[in-house]
Amino acid sequence: MKEIxxxxxxxxxxxxxxNRLRKNGYVPGxxxxxxxxxxxxxxxxxxxxxxxxxxETHILNLNFIPGDVRQGIIRDIQFDPVTDKPIHxxxxxxxxxxxxxxxxxxxxxxxxxIGVREGGILQHILHSxxxxxxPKYIPEHIEINVADLKINHSIHVSDIKIENVDFLTHKEDAxxxxxxxxxxxxxxxxxxxxxxxxxxxxxxxxxxxxEEKK
Numbered sequence: 001m002k003e004i005x006x007x008x009x010x011x012x013x014x015x016x017x018x019n020r021l022r023k024n025g026y027v028p029g030x031x032x033x034x035x036x037x038x039x040x041x042x043x044x045x046x047x048x049x050x051x052x053x054x055x056e057t058h059i060l061n062l063n064f065i066p067g068d069v070r071q072g073i074i075r076d077i078q079f080d081p082v083t084d085k086p087i088h089x090x091x092x093x094x095x096x097x098x099x100x101x102x103x104x105x106x107x108x109x110x111x112x113x114i115g116v117r118e119g120g121i122l123q124h125i126l127h128s129x130x131x132x133x134x135p136k137y138i139p140e141h142i143e144i145n146v147a148d149l150k151i152n153h154s155i156h157v158s159d160i161k162i163e164n165v166d167f168l169t170h171k172e173d174a175x176x177x178x179x180x181x182x183x184x185x186x187x188x189x190x191x192x193x194x195x196x197x198x199x200x201x202x203x204x205x206x207x208x209x210x211e212e213k214k
Contacts, residue, residue: 002056002058002059002140003058003059003060003061003071004051004058004060004061005060005063006043006047006048006051006057006060006062006063007043007044007047007063007065008028008041008042008043008062008063008064008065009041009042009043009065010039010040010041010042010063010064010065011028011029011040011041012040012072013028013042019160022087023044025044025045025046025209026042026043026044026045027042027043027044027048027086027087027088027089028040028041028042028088028089028113029041029042029043029088029089029090029091030090030091031062031090031091031092031093032070032090032091032092032093033070033072033092033094033095034093034098034185036093039064041064041091042187043089045085045086047097048086048089048094049086051074051114051141052074052077052086054166055105055107055141056075056105056140056141057102057103057104057105057137057138057139057140058073058140059071059072059073059089059094059115059138060072060073060074063108063186064090064184071094071095071135072092072093072094073092073102073135073138074089074090074091075090075091075092075093076089076090077089077090089105094135095135096134096135096136097134098134099132099133099134100132100133100134100135101130101131101168102131102138102165102187103128103129103130103131104128104129104130104131104138104139104140104141104142105127105128105141105142106124106126106128106129106141106142106144106175106176107128107141107143107144108124108143108144108146108176109143109144109145109146109147110145110146110148111147112147112150112204113146113147113148113149113150113178113188114147114149114150115149115150115151115152115153115178116178117169118150118151119151119181119182120150120178120179120180121148121175121178121179121180121181121182122146122177122178122179123175123176123177123178123179124175124176125173125174125175125176125177126157126169126173126174126175126176129157129160129167129169129175130167130168130169131162131165131166131167131168132165132166132167132168133164133165133166134164137162137163137164137165138149138165139165142160143164144160144175144176146176149176149178150176150178151178151179151180151181152178152179152180153176153178154174154176154177154178155174155175155176155179156171156172156173156174156175157169157170157171157172157173157175158171158172159175160175179208
């Protein structure tokens with residue numbers, strides 16, 4: 001898999017001042033590795049956006065300024081509910097000889113499936129799959145060829161095989177399916193007649209009741 005270098009700065013600002021960091025174009029975060037103390041950090045928003053906008057999984061070479069390089073993956077990102085911009089990020093450190101759990105994005109290939117050409121509807125259900133493996137075996141993405149997918153057929157997690165990679169997502173879960181076309185129900189003659197019939201008056205108006213009392 002590809003490795004990408006990312007400049008990181010040690011964060012010394014107190015928690016109550018992180019909003020100022022965000023206003024200055026930084027995203028606060030933390031780096032942690034099993035058995036070692038966590039490190040508070042900050043990263044420029046534009047540098048981070050270049051990473052999270054991709055549909056591939058990467059091992060990141062985190063270049064802590066000055067001169068300390070650590071490998072890690074993005075474990076979690078929090079987004080602002082209004083602006084949708086990242087407001088906090090967690091990096092998990094990795095060791096070459098330790099397996100880890102990570103979600104890998106799913107990419108569909110093969111063009112328009114047979115079932116869709118026959119009028120079916122493509123439903124992409126799982127956009128990522130959780131895997132367990134050594135860092136060197138992490139797939140950049142999981143490619144699913146949907147060219148031969150027919151109506152009422154699905155591709156499940158159990159259909160995917162990648163050497164040296166264990167799948168943690170339930171094997172019976174469908175990744176992508178082709179659903180039958182939606183058929184609009186044609187009303188029967190009786191139903192059409194009922195729709196045209198004027199509704200029966202079931203009560204008297206207030207004015208009629210007043211006239212009866214006179």
